[in-house]
Amino acid sequence: MFKRLLMLLGSTLMVLVGTARAEVSQSESLVLLTENFPPYNMATNGKNFAQDENINGIAVEIVREMFKRAGVGYNLTLRFPWDRIYNLALEKPGYGVFVTARLPEREALFKWVGPIGPDDWVMLAKGDSPLRLESLEQAAKYRIGAYKGDAISQYLSDKGIEHSASLRDQENARKLMAGQIDLWATGDPAGRYLAKQEGIGGLKTVLRFDSAELYLALNHETADDLVARLQAALDGMRAEGVIDEIQGRYL
CATH class of the missing domain: 3.40.190.10 (Periplasmic binding protein-like II)
Known part of the structure; x- marks a missing residue:
């Protein structure tokens, strides 16, 4: 009887230990x-x-x-x-x-x-753009595109700089080449990599305005x-x- 009780107790402990391990694994x-x-x-x-x-x-x-x-x-x-x-x-x-x-x-x-x-924050322009910028205040005079919801777009909004926001950042590369925007506010190297995936190269950094x-x-x-x-x-x-x-x- 005592031996059976010990076996039952041992089985119960194994179940409890297994449950505890599963809970730890799940919590982590x-x-x-x-x-x-x-x-x-x-x-x-x-x-x-x-x-x-x-x-x-x-x-x-x-x-x-x-x-x-x-x-x-x-x-x-x-x-x-x-x-x-x-x-x-x-x-x-x-x-x-x-x-x-x-x-x-x-x-x-x-x-x-x-x-x-x-993630350096830059303004990219077409390779043949004559723009040379020294501040965000100068950039604000132009049409700027950014990625909706990300830190760069939020930063521009906080600074009161108007810009259009695209659902995909690579859309701004296409807009830039199509002349729909003058500047693309994006990260470096992310922006250049995205542009490359769209078959777009030769973009020029005209302003490096922050980093994160x-x-x-x-x-x-x-x-x-x-x-x-x-x-x-x-x-x-x-x-x-x-x-x-x-x-x-x-x-």
């Missing part, structure tokens, strides 16, 4: 969201929806290795538009979004892991120790030259 598995933002993140088929192995890019490779080293589970989805995935990460525990600029007005909204890469570092933004309820493990993994990758190696394959 994040839902990661991204968008088409070459060369940092992009769907292998060029569409606006992809999952897991069908997504690549500089940031995607960095994030995959970082999560592997930190021992944190995840699933990855590329979706459209940016506003939607940004707000999901903002509102839903267990969610994160990358890459996004770490701006002062966003600082308290998320927990941050990074930087993953730089790009991060993984995690919902503010994410556990601090999990964030610290991810940051430590990323710091280790940088010290070992892994990040430079990944960037070199794309740029």
